[in-house]
Amino acid sequence: MRRQAALTLLLTVMMVFGGRLVYVQAVQGPDLAEQAKADRTRTSLIRAPRGDILDSDGEVLASSVERFNVGVNQRLVRNYERKDPDTGEVLGAGAAAAAEVLAPLLGRDKAELGAQLVGDSTFVYLAKGLTPEQWRAIDALRVPGIEPEETTARIYPNGATAGNLIGYVGREGHGLAGLEQSFNEALTGTDGKLTVEIGATGQVIPTGQREEVPAVAGHTVRTSIDRDLQFLAQQKIDEAVAKWGAQWGAVVVEEVGTGRVLAIADSGTVDPNNYQKWDAADRGSRAVSAPYEPGSTGKLPTFAAALEEGVVDTGTPFTVPDRLTMPNGQTFTDNDNHATARLTTTGVLAASSNTGTVQIGDKIADEVRYGYLRGFGFGQRTGIELPGETPGQLRPPDSWDSRTRYTTMFGQGMSVSLLQNTSMVATLGNGGVRMDPHIVDGLADGDGVFAPTKVGEGTRVVSEATADKVIAMMESVTADGGTGVLGRVEGYRVAAKTGTAQIADGKGGLSSRLGSYVGLAPAEDPKLAVGVVIYKPPGMSYGGVTAAPVFRDVMGFGLRQMGVPPSTTPAPDLPREAG
Template identity: 45%
Template sequence: MSPAPMGPARTDRPTSGARPATGARPAGAVGGRPTSGARPRPVGSARTSGYGEARYRAPRPRAYDAARRSEQARRPAPPRRPAAPRTLTLGDGRRRLKAALLVLAFILSLFAGRLFQLQGVEASQYAAQAVDKRMTNPRVLPAVRGEILDRHGVALATSVEAYDVVANPQNVEEPAVTAKAVARLLDLDAAEVQADIEERKAKGSKYLRLKQRVTPELRATIRALDPTEKAGIEFIKTSRRTYPADSVAANVVGYVERDGDHGKAGLELAMDSTLAGTDGKAEYEAAKGTQLPTGAATIVQPVDGQDVVTTIDRDIQWVAQSSIAAKVKEAKADWGSVVVMDAKTGEVYAMATAPTFNPNTYYKAPAAALGNYPVSANYEPGSTAKVMTVAAAIQEGKVTPMTRLTVPDHIGRAGEVFHDDEPHPTWQPTVTGVLAKSSNVGTIQVAERMSAGTLDRYLRKFGMGSKPGTGLPGEENGLFPQVKDWSGSTRYTVAFGQGLAGTLLQQASVYQTLANGGVRVAPSVVKATVGADGAQSPATNGKPTRVVSAATAKQVMQMMEAVVLEGGTGIRAAIPGYRVAGKTGTAQIAGCGGYCAGKFQASFVGVVPADKPRLVVAVTLHYPKKVSHFGGVLGAPVFKEVASFALQTLGVPPTGARSPKLNLGNVGR
């Protein structure tokens, strides 16, 4: 259908801008429309839709609009109507309450979950951490070191109450004040103590050891200080090693390190593991250094060390030390030693050395005084070794005590010339006379009746070249070359005690063997150990060794009695009422590219009573410079003094028998 007509056309259009009445177009129009802008409409005309409704008015002319805007600008603006106030509409309160409760419940569930985690799941872990933070640093509970006792239970080394002084830097209020007060009493440098406290305090450390093993009296003095001065100072109970007998048996007993618990010499070192015991440990909960009464505590109790019972007799030891010290001083010797041994058991009653030291202040003693010479000093024994050569020859059936020899004062062998101590005309002594006069030449003649291998075998059976077996630190086995390494002259020199070296204890063991019927028993200085229950565990010694027969040993013992009788070299060793068997020794000291001129080792070793042997006493002095250099002059008197006292102390009565009359042969008597 055709659209409805737009209405009647108006004929009263203004001339300006009006469309021509006929279909002609204005100049510049295209298709009957203006070339720019919308089609002009008459004023007042309305464009209608196909339904006849008005859509909009035709635009006014621009001049009109401009005039209207100018007029409106000149008019005052009408007052603005105030905006109507907004009305606040409240929400539902129950909904908000529910939301808040849900949020609160969620938060509480988080707390409850965390609380369950802390108290239910991780409670033990956090409790352990809390306890760990309150626990003090582990402290050692020192074991009490065992005592060293003489054979009668008299203490030679013991431990007494003492205290370690320590500081807890975290509890020290004024480091400078505390350091000054405590350092003065402990003989420490105050500035160093203060610096140490401050350094440990900054690091959070709770422990600083200031001084070990102070006396209870000094502890009491420190505890009496002003509270500020002693703040943070604590005491740990321990023990301090002391030696009641001072220097008596010091070289045997030894000593412990000055600021420690371990032995450094003697039995203190040799028996350290037995004496020391096992330390314990203690930890406990504390607040500001004070133990909490109901707090946790971990304590491992210490195990105290065992006591060591020695074979030493304190009284005999004291006399032996006094006697050798006096003789060393008189003779201006470098050192001297004495060994007193039980002839049957090998137990050592005394082992003395001069010079000696006080183990309570061992650090003040010269190094030369700290050694135990009877077990550690090797020297050529000289004539005290001749009894081994004679015993071997008798055992082998090569000689008897009455075998006659022709002995000049010197003899040549292996390109060497060997002399007796003093010039003499040619003798015709018996072997007993050779021993009594200590003839080097006569002993060589006895040794020549045996092979070198036989002599070597007997010397080793007597203990030469092997350690005696006491277990004491520094024990030497001597210097004795294998027979294959002997030079041409060695087979002669070893016969009278040169060309081999040993210790005084080794020489004492030789005489113990002869006194014990030819059976060598290893010497011992430890009799037993004592446990915590007081039970004694006897020490074990080596297996006895048969060296020569009982008959040979008895013959040699009788021959040695001649040494102490009139005409012998050891007459100064005679003890009234007792039969004494012994041997002197005077040996040149090796060194200086050979033997040192004018330097000698003076010795005497004897057995008493000779007919019922009970004691062996060995004496030696190294390089005496005054009085004499002969063993019979220097060593024999010491033997007599020490042996006489030991016999009385042990209650050994005289046998009442007299020494047999021995045939020495022609020795210029």
């Protein structure tokens, strides 16, 4: 009986253990095996190389370079022995000895470094962002447990040149401004990963499991920016801002007929390599983001609309006093006192007369003129591939008061960006067809396959005949007696318009001014449109004085850079005085 009970007990125990064994092997087995495998493997991220940003000729504006983060396996570094290279005598061992040889290469205090080497962790960061040369020097020491982690760093080889456009990346490698921000997803690519099998102390087993998913490099962004022209434009606008003591200044260069922007220069441009040294407000492009009243450069849409509607021609006569009260009781004055003159439409533009301009604009219905302003791109973003673009301000005519309906005729009571104003002039140069400005020519993937930016056919604003007439009248601005003579470019016919506008001080006053200058060359077959603004110079503010020389230098350099031949035909001799 006892034997039977013992046998029963034994069988019961065997069944329990057997069942447990079956459960462990059949049910828990796969999970346990997977856990054991996980304990024996280590997965590290393979960073995808961030794509380059290039200028129009393929010159690098932003790129990523190889860097190394260095860490320590504290369990392995304790096995280090520093030996005399000649005698083999052991001079030191463990973490203290390792710190002594590593500290000079890492630029660290050896006592502080030594403390980091002690412990049971299989990986602790010691330094980040080391160059390949620095890592090779460290690796040559053969200190066990000192391990590299490959990474990249973003560099901008041209310093501040185009820094306002390129932008910069943050610590995590994400774009924070400019094209780095706008094209962050395309530039970033797709990270890969590397999984290896490790031993009990964390060392990689050479014959163990190794699985790698390669990283996919980010796209390369090819811009329309001409690096040399960009550098020259930044230099000239910095000089002008310093000369006139202005708050800031900017330059835009657009290729006529394509919408390609070849340069956007802002004074005091940020260096993306050290962007933290600039105030946040100074890291972008005011040419794109800062609205201002265009002043007399804003007269061009009024003249274009009047010509297109057939209410004036280039020689239509006007009586132009220096002070004029319109039928609704609003009074307007010219910038300078002068005797009443008899001027043609061309003469009104050449003299930049406000009193003449309101007479011309008064011949067009407000809704019609508003349509032309919108057609030229005012009051709406251009869509350029940069963050922070302003639409400017252009209120609809049903919100204009009795004065604003006239001030919008000569560029006040509304605001634009320099990019918008330059695009307006480029539209005239393109026979009256507006092309949306863009700064990116296209993207290339990791295999070098290039996808160009899709550019629309453009929008007709005025007829080619009207555009030609406006350009012919603009040439009178740079002729003797015009307001824009300082913008002449030697060897080329130039069509331009000067502008000076008052700036509201936020207290109900107009205590500051700005000067601007926009134009085309060569006038007979425009290739480039250039716009310049000098914001809040404390003294002289006339655009024909402050901004014109910048226009001259940038336009001249751009034309020569493009290989545009000098003009060989004379400018049209349009009458400015009426009989």
